[in-house]
Amino acid sequence: MESLHKNRTWDLVKLPKGKKVIRCKWVFKKKEGTPRVKEPRYKARLVAKGYSQIPGVDFTDVFSPVVKHSSIRALLGIVAMHDLELEQLDVKTVFLHGELEEDIYMQQPEGFIVSEKEDYVCLLRKSLYGLKQSPRQWYKRFDSFMTSHDFKRSSLDSCVYFKKNSDGSFVYLILYVDDILIPAKDKGEIRKVKAQLSEEFEMKDLRPAKKILGMEILRDRKASKLYLSQKGYIEKVLCRFNMQSAKPVSTPLAAHFKLSSTLSLQSDDEIEYMSHVPYSSVVGSLMYAMVCSCPDLSYAVSVVSRYTANPGKEYWKVVQWILRYLRGTTDVCLQFGRTKDGVIGYVDADFAGDLDRRRSLTGYIFTIGGCAISWKATL
Incomplete structure (x- = not known):
């Protein structure tokens, strides 16, 4: 509740005539400890019952992009080849940062109904977990922030950003909902980006990247090797x-x-x-x-x-x-190293290998520095 009030998520108002109220509920979860934080964490999250939202009234577009796995691997390949620093951030209460474009009214949360205002409802100013448009509104807010700080969005992946420094080196940033990876040549550049992000959003600094999306990132700087393991x-x-x-x-x-x-x-x-x-x-x-x-x-x-x-x-x-x-x-696991090989691709197909429809199977794989970053096998 402190986080919701601090973020100014809603205003208490009387429900206008003809408007519908969306209900909400508390979701409680125990998150097991990690190698960094041994103790389990107890989390409470207020979730709107977004299944009752009406298309065209309470929301329009809901699609939100996330970074492609091949983009993550390509950047890890660049990190290994050029011996870049790689640090990680986590956005706290990520979906509370999006600005809503529609007027959505929600009941007051159970256990926190304001006395003498029992008949009032919450007019949502920011998006909330459970709303259909929450992921999209968060991405739009983050994207506008990044572009206003001189970062360019990749034309091939909407969740990869980069900025060229005066010395010709690059700072990269990749976003997967609330997980952020920042590769750069210099730790000072990473600290600068972290400071900018922390001014705008509440962040948890995870320091050197160890894990993303269930994949462990292991580095051997002396041997110029980076490993991606599951x-x-x-x-x-x-x-x-x-x-x-x-x-x-x-x-x-x-x-x-x-x-x-x-x-x-x-x-x-x-x-x-x-x-x-x-x-x-x-x-x-x-x-x-x-x-x-x-x-x-x-x-x-x-x-x-x-x-x-x-x-x-x-x-x-x-x-x-x-x-x-x-x-x-x-x-x-996948092993990225420092080699002179750029992007190399291999492709092949069989002849009518599918026993049902006699269709051919095509397979391809692309590598950076000898390590696979993109692959597929499909009819």
Whole structure:
């Protein structure tokens, strides 16, 4: 509540005739400790019930961009090649910073109803968690702030900003909702950007970047190496699906698997068996690992994700095979280093490899300094 009042999130007013009130609720969460902060944190968040908002009245556009994973990897490649400093910030109560363009009325929060003003409602001045347009309004506010401080927005990724210094070096900034990475040649430049951001928004300084989006960033400055690892995430996935002690295999997808739609559910026994299998959940977890730091999973994940609507027992065996492959490669990570290689791309395709529609599979991978930054395997 202190944070909401400090941010001047709403004004108490009488509800105008013909206007609708949006309800709200408190959401309580216990956040487990991290290597930096051992103690668990207890968080309370006021959330508006945005599902009752009316399109065209309470909101119009809701889309908000986030940085692409390939942009994060490309910048990490630049950091390793030029031995840049890399620091991280976290925006506190990020969605409370957006300016609302519509008049939205919300009930007073439970437990904090102002005495003698029980019939008043909150006219929202700033966006709130739960509102449809909150992510968009936060991005618009952040974007206008960055451009007003001489940063240019990348034409290829709306969440990558850069500024050229007088000595020819660059300061970069990448934004993923409330996570900010700032690579620069000099720590003084990073401190200057941090000070500017802290004047406008409430920030938590995380200092040297250690983790972003579940990916661990490890650096060896002496060897000019930077590593991007998902070991913690992969181990959690294996534990979640009870594969932590499975026997490892050496390939993501074995040659003896020949998958097609003819292997979909057939008998009642198979339907009963697959109803207890978390097929979609496993494929989704594998897909996130593939998108972040595992280009070796691209083909295997593209195959198993085609059959999520109606998977059979054979598909489940393939998914388990991929998990067994991950069991043996938890320590494998992307390694960025200092080399003279620029951007190099590789592309190839098979011939009518899809057994259902006889379509060809195309795959590509692009590297910076010998490390993969962008990849895909698709029909």
